[in-house]
Amino acid sequence: MAVNFNGKHLEKFISEYEYTALYPQVELAHKLLESKTGPGNDFLGWMNLPETYDKEEFARIKAAAEKIRNDSDVLLVAGIGGSYLGARAVIEACEGVYHNELANGPKIYFCGNSISPSALNDIIALTKGKRFSINVISKSGTTTETALAFRVLRKLLVDAVGEQEADSRIYATTDRAKGTLKQLADSRGWPTFVVPDDVGGRYSVLTAVGLLPIAVAGIDIDKLMQGAADGMKLFGECSMENPAYKYAMTRTILYRKGKKVETLACFEPDFAMMSEWFKQLYGESEGKDQKGLMPTSCIFSTDLHSMGQYLQDGSRIMFETFVDVKQPAKDLYLEELEGNFDGLNFLSGQNMSVVNRKAMEGTILAHTDGGVPVGLIEVDALDAYNMGLLIYFFWKGCAVSGYMLGVNPFDQPGVESYKKNMFALMGKPGYEGMKAELEAKLK
């Protein structure tokens, strides 16, 4: 199996009986999903998406990506949260964190995911003298971070190439009918792509939200969708052996035993943004009603030199899920060094991936001995097909975990709080009542 959950290191922490005892709750969660009768049931479009996605739009995405690859040196992707993380995650996992420096296609820069003027100024500088296009992504069409960046970047584009040419270089991914972005796109004649009504932001990477930037990066989106379609079958069965359900059960059992933090760990730096995507998926889905595991992440062995001490020896509040990538994208043969100045000749004569694997095995044993339960998500490789599989694995595991936790895994009411405060503090019309009260609290 190209993506699997392996619990072989968990025996000392979870007995088989605990899985059996919990399983009826998995069956219930499965039933709620299949019958679309659980909380958040109007956001289940992701479940069949790998089969039911709009094929006509998919072809338009490929054509738009081809055009951008031919007429642009740079693609600026403006979006935040679910309208940002998935695309960047898949691109970096498949093409590497240095894809902009190493690949031949357009450079892809993500923006509109903060309100930092420094970050936006850097993006502006990166477009200097370059032919660039913009993909603005916002389901609601009203998100401040995205809208703020987009208004600046659109003006930059218009100033550089004129209004008419700019209109052919702006691609809007948004709601089918609603929102100011949709209205503006229609009035300017920009190519538009749809975020389906029944797919929430953090489940939208396999819609145009993720697919357009991913295709511009030269990644085979057919393979990505094929992986997800295979994941839909593999992780669709209601059984104890379903790897996504085993994962959901493992985290639920450990959470109920007092583990409040999950650390997703991987020995491949190219996986770092996939972990960010995972954190949004699980954090936004489960962190509500004053409960839920806190998702965190580490890249090893890098973070063994920072967080390693805590993981080994600090408060025993966490468990780890290691993403075990079986085949690295590239390997390096370690040659013998004359004089053996660094004392590392015992490693020579083999591939560096072997050393990385031994580091992983050593870490698993050390952390397990230190009282940290470790589960393994085994992935064949960081490529388009396997990322499709993995995305579906995480989606399914998240939905079932959320229902077992007793929350609505498809809403995010808490995200509004900071926005209301920010609008009030900035004097947005309609928020006048709150302004004075908040300012007094800041004194």
Ligand code: PA5
């Ligand atoms: O998961 C979510 O719904 C959020 O993270 C959104 O994706 C994020 O807030 C961006 O929203 P929008 O696409 O409406 O700009």
